[in-house]
Amino acid sequence: MPQPYLPSRFGVFLAPYHRPDRDPALQLRRDLDLVVELDRLGYEEVWAGEHHSAGYEIIASPELFLAAAAERTSRIMLGTGVNSLPYHQPLILADRICQLDQQSRGRAMLGVGPGQLPSDAHMTGVDPLESRAMTADSLDAVTRLLRGETVTAATDWFTLREARLQLGPYRGRELEVAVASAVSPTGALLAGRHGAGMLSLAAADPAGFATLDTNWTAHERACAESGRTADRAGWRLVTPVHLAETREEALRQAEFGTPDLVAYIEALGGTRLDGCATPAGAVRRWTEEGLPTFGRAVIGTADDAVERILQLARKTGGFGTFLILQPDIAEPAAALRSLELFAERVVPRLTGTTDARAASLDWAARNSERFTGALRRATAEAIAREGEVR
Template sequence: MPQPYLPSAFGVFLAPYHRPDRDPALQLRRDLELVTELDRLGYEEVWAGEHHSAGYEIIASPELFLAAAAERTGRIRLGTGVNSLPYHQPLVLADRICQLDQQSRGRAMLGVGPGQLASDAFMMGVDPMDSRTMMADSLEVIVRLLRGETVTAATDWFTLDEARLQLGPYRGREMEVAVASAVSPTGAVLAGRHGAGVLSLAAADPAGFATLDTNWAAHERACAEAGRTADRGSWRLVTPVHLAETREEALKQSEFGVLDLVAYIEALGGVRLPGCATAAGAVRRWTEEGLPAFGRAVIGTAEDAVERIGQLARKTGGFGTFLILQLDLAEPAAALHSLELFAERVVPRLTGTTDARRASLDWAARNGERFTGALRRSTEQAIARKGEVC
């Protein structure tokens, strides 16, 4: 049986999740500083979310946030994670993402979904039962606009009359689009229908993990029906990760912010989570059973992260990009160190970038006696010749 290939690109998914009793301007500033650090550490991507209620996820316009991030960085790609399509006139959204692509010189990516928070949909008069249909309506015309087509279309919630983009993607390049996918195959099928990538947001959730392979199969069928070949390289999986030098240290550091996340989950769900009365208990539940919306976190060492990503690769058959779900879990210094550990110890293991160095060291060690013997004989000969050069 062929071995699944491991991801070759890595990034961060930043909703973000911030305590509502802290200064939002400072929180957003720290998020921008984080993107600068990710660029320095060599991460390939960062994705920023769109939310409008509930107090924790405070980026309302990912394009605005990413435009500011673009001015602070030079190479990292910038994705909307995700734009909630039922909340936008599709021409206006396509226009905005193309402006971001121009300003960032081709680093923008468009992530799309139906909208996560029911409270957002309620405020805008969007029936959550209609959100997936509205997403499909919007995505169909957005991909056509991004390809330079003139679009006339009418639905029960938007109308386009000879709509076209005055600014397309940077230098005529194809804009990368990714569709959010959780447990149902809806997102994966839409992605296949329109030539988009799959963004698996629930890969850490036991139910989401269980459907990764079947959702990909649905994506492959949708691609085939559209005359396309599914590309595993455009598949992204999201998982919460916090690393430290030891597992015990990582678990202890995670107690700093875990109860804030538990409070958010309980407020949205209206129920108390068993086993989460203490920070230590909540961390234990998160790593063993998982938490609603966040799944099972990787809290431990670089080896633990390598093992979990290997499990994901075996379950899926291989995927292109692994995204860390960034949370206010540990204190800022420890959170940054976690990202440094991932970049320095996990990424090289998965990509094989240190294999040649280890092989060279092994070769030198195996032949050490031969090499040092030759060097010793050369030195003795030079001494015997009293400095004379042949």
């Protein structure tokens, strides 16, 4: 059986999730500091979300946040994760993304979707039943604009008259677009029709995990129907991860922030979650049964993270990028150490960057007697020659 296509790129998906009784300016500053650390650690991507209500996910404009991050970093790619298309006039959004791409010198990526929070849709007057159709309308216009086309289009919620971008992507490059995909094949089909990548936000959820392979099949079919070839390198999977030296230590550290996340989920859903009465119980529920929307977290060691990613690769047949969902699970120092452990111990095992070193050590060990024997003989001969001279 052939080996699955393993991810070669790694990044962080930053909604972010911040408890609402803390200073937002400090929370946002820490998020920017985190992007700087990701750049230093060699992560390839960071994605920032767009939300407008409920108090936890406090980035309203991912472009503003990522522009600030661009000034503090040098190489990490910067994605909007995601812009909610029904809330934006397509020309204005495409223009803002191109400005970000110019300011960051080609590091912008556009993630798109219908919007996750019903409260956002309510405040903006968007009917959730219409949001997917609105997303499809907008994505068609946005992708055409990004390709440099002049677009005239009219729907029941936006109009474009000879619309064209005055700033295209940086130096004429093709700006990467990724479409959010959860359980239904809607996102996968949209991505295929427009030559975009897939951003599987529900990969950790049991229902989302179950449909990963069928959604990819739908994506391949949509690509073929539009005259394109599906590319696994453009497929991103998102999973919550927190690592420590031991599984016990990671579980204990996660007790810091998991209860706050549970409180957020309960407030949005209007129900109490079973098994979450204590911090330890909440962590156990998250790793075993999973939490609504967030699925099953990997809270443990580097070995646990490798095993989950291999499981995802086997289920999907392979994907290009693994993204760590980064809520405030642990205190800042422990959260940073988790990202360091992932970069130090998980990434090399999946990309094979340390294979040559291991093979070299194995070769030296297998031939040690031959090498040391020659060294002993050379030493003995040198001593003998020195004695003869004397």
